[in-house]
Amino acid sequence: MQIGELARSTGVKIETIRYYEREHLLPVPQRTDGNYRLYTPRHVEQLRFIRYCRSLDMSLEEVRLLIEARDALAGSCRTVNALLDEKMAEVDARVDELRQLQDQLRQLRGLCQQPDEVKTCGILMELNRSAGIDKAQI
């Protein structure tokens, strides 16, 4: 199968596929006489694996580690567990951050109920205040 079909059957853009190849995440495919890339079902699987890991917010570097672990013939999966634990901690932390952000944004938004003049807008006044700007001194 050539690159267009691989792209269609996985929902991954052609350019992204070529990018993964450059990054050594996808095995180098064979070529036709006309220099077209030729993919096998193995490539489809590998590409799906990558995208599933990406959907779990793994970086490409982490995907590389997971592929390595997956293809290892022996050894412990401790690194895989550690990777997931770290990722979970990261996500938890990010959720906390975003929830604080939600509060801040809601509060700020509440300072201007209906669109008014910029000079008296509670939002802009608060933005300036939070930045430590006293209107009088400008």
Next chain:
Amino acid sequence: MQIGELARSTGVKIETIRYYEREHLLPVPQRTDGNYRLYTPRHVEQLRFIRYCRSLDMSLEEVRLLIEARDALAGSCRTVNALLDEKMAEVDARVDELRQLQDQLRQLRGLCQQPDEVKTCGILMELNRSAGIDKAQI
């Protein structure tokens, strides 16, 4: 005050300050005879404003809009409200995404309680399964 002191008093890296200048977010400062940048309290305020907006997850483009609105002598603050509403929607959506991610990660992590051999690791098996790879066919 020169750039090092501005950096110290705002907690913003020197390179970032120069970057903001290149991006027209900070007014061009005067220079000494030795070509050193010379900042005023006005710059401190503007920089703090930018960083506060950034802490609210605004993009630099959005910060530019907010600065423009703030410095406008007249006009309605409707664009400011719209900007905040959009940002809140974005954050809400992202939180939902991350919560689903948390569930997925927790579930995946549960498949391997203690570090074992990679060949029998529930996590790696599930990663392959989710990517549609049947071990038998490899």
Next chain:
DNA sequence: CTTGACCATGAAGCCACTTCAGGCTGTTCG
């Protein structure tokens, strides 16, 4: 034999910075 779909490459763009290389400025100490 031309049209049009498909594919190729390398370079550049995106965001918000950070890092690096190589060189000037300005103060202080001997």
Next chain:
DNA sequence: CGAACAGCCTGAAGTGGCTTCATGGTCAAG
């Protein structure tokens, strides 16, 4: 006066994970 050292300057390139662009080759249908 000279050397050491902190501080500043510029322009270019790197980061991640792609996307977009410019330009040109390949191949089947009509």
